[in-house]
Amino acid sequence: MGPSMATNRFANSMSSAFRHPGVIALIVAGVTIAAMLIVDHGPWNRAKTQPAHVAMYHTTGEAAQAAGAKVLPTEPKSAIEPERPGPRTSPTVNPVTP
DSSP states (O other), X not given: OOXXXXXXXXXXXXXXXXXXXXXXXXXXXXXXXXXXXXXXXXXXGSOOOOOTTTOOOSSHHHHHHHHTOOOOOOOOOOSSOOOOSSXXXXXXXXXXXX
């Protein structure tokens, strides 16, 4: 039994193993998992934010302007809130009855 016969036997066993549906399914699953890991954890998928010690803004308006957002002023709130219409109700202490 020479080296060529052992090589032929190994090649035949490998070719018959690769034709088995279970082996094909394992290969497809491995390639799929590797592709998902590359897509999900690749360098193009990193957060585009700055850490707190780099991005120090005094107000949220400054931070929004730095991000490129349009900042609009809000209308001032009245000092006195109007009374709620309708009868006054007490807050519910325990809404679930046993």
